[in-house]
Amino acid sequence: MNNKEDMRKFLLGLIFVSIIILPVYASTGVNSCIYINDSGSYTLTTDILDNATGPCIKILANDVDFDGGGYTIDGIDEAGSYGVQTGTNYTNITVRNLTVTDWFYGIFYQGTSSGVITRITAVSNVNGIYIDSSGNDNLIDNSTVLNNTNYGIYLYMNTNNTIRDNTANHNGESGIGIYNSNNNIIYNNHFNNINNYNIDASNTWNTTKIEGTNIITGSNLGGNYWAYPNGTGFSQTCTDANNDDICDSSYTLDASNVDYLPLAKIPDLVMTQDNISFSYIPSEIENGEVKENVNVTMNATVYNNGLGDASNINVSFYDGPPGQGNNIANATITNISAGESQNATIYWNSIIGTHNISIKIxxxxxxxxxxxSNNNASKNINVSAWQKYYGNISGNINLGDQKGNSLINWSWDTNQGNVFVSKIPSLDFNNLQALGRKKNGEISPDNFRKADELLNMTPGSNNATGFLNNNITALFGPNGTSPRNVTSFTVYGKKIENVAIVNSTNTTNYNSVGTSTFIAGILWDTTKDNGDGEYGDDAEELVFITRINAGTTGLGNSSHNYEIAIPSTLRNEGNVYFFVELK
Incomplete structure (x- = not known):
């Protein structure tokens, strides 16, 4: 028992000794520029802005921990000024968690050894972080030096410093300058400057390859990431065949300085169907989503799912599979940062039919x-092949002689008759026949397909991949040979039977078409027939017909007395001709 009791006392004594020998410093708050002459911890408690005196923080003691608290020390761009400066030959000084702006030297270690500079943001100074004369065994890490006039990081006449996990971008003279300094190790830094380095001595530019997340979120630690703002840096263009996020070849800075494991940061540009969109002025159509001859805005959102930025990205738009003959237009995206997206936009004048718009990055x-393999995607846009016309008709019926003298003039009040539309300026109304019938009235099963071919309304026409519910074959006949709905029309006293019809107001509504308010029928003019009695081989013309139906509601929810749907391609040089028979 006595031995155990003695052991307890011994252990308690050890614990007591351990506690009393650990120094505990209360952090001193700093709210203005200061000279620090004593060891200890100091914490900035506010921003110091537009300071005209310098140095703002000067450290003249060993064993100092200065915590910026996430605040900013800001100068006025005065020559020779210092944001934070240490005195000569001090050791174990840490400056952390601080932003320094508009100084000649943001952080300046003068002959300081065994110090730490960490989590510093040095922006818009002449020099960001500077270690001068005989400053050895220091660590600079997890800091950002950006848009400094001369150097982001600078070492002069010192050795055995470690510079890691920093981002040095867009600095004027170079991202890092090392003069008369050797045996320093520089790894896992992100350099992206017009000139990334100025060096005159031998140093080490990589650690051994170690699995772990690197500065550019790659899967291995090694050397540094070497970029140029124009996208042509070594790490931006190197190959990485085994996808280990390390370039396949080393990067030689000069004969005495080689990064043997430069980091690879390669973009991965992605295009999917969901990222393709079309926009246009909406219109009342049912055969597709947009009318023909409409200005359509085509937008492709390009994502960069890789680790590297991409610059000068060409994006091509095609009507159909990618190929020079199908190219609509091209767009260029200046830059897409890793993990970001940008839009490429062109304009297209819509053409009838279903078009598969392909995008290729x-x-x-x-x-x-x-x-x-993920640079291509496509999406369909269905352009209506039909135009609708509607309105009101009024007139008088006049009986005259051959000399043009009017004998009798009747007011037309029956509101009965027909409206005809064709691409030719004159018709022989006695020679009209139903499409789908021969001249003698017998069935002609291939007429609808022939009409579509002659009107360029078949797959392949104008790069269209199809005409779903959008051409004569689909709308007037369920199987392309016989009509789906028929009726008869009396034209100038002649009854024309078996005329294929559609609902003019909604051409894809196939129910009760015969009793629809407005219908459109399809005829052909047999005048040019050479004797075989068939449509389509002698340049015979199509004629569309509708009955006058006064005071009824149709398109646009308006009241009118005629309404007709015709194929857009029926126009001859932009014109169609209307004829009216009043009864």
């Missing part, structure tokens, strides 16, 4: 990507 395959 980087059609010339000039960009290096992790995956080229």
């Amino acid at each position: 980087d059609p010339e395959n000039t960009l290096l990507e992790t995956d080229d």
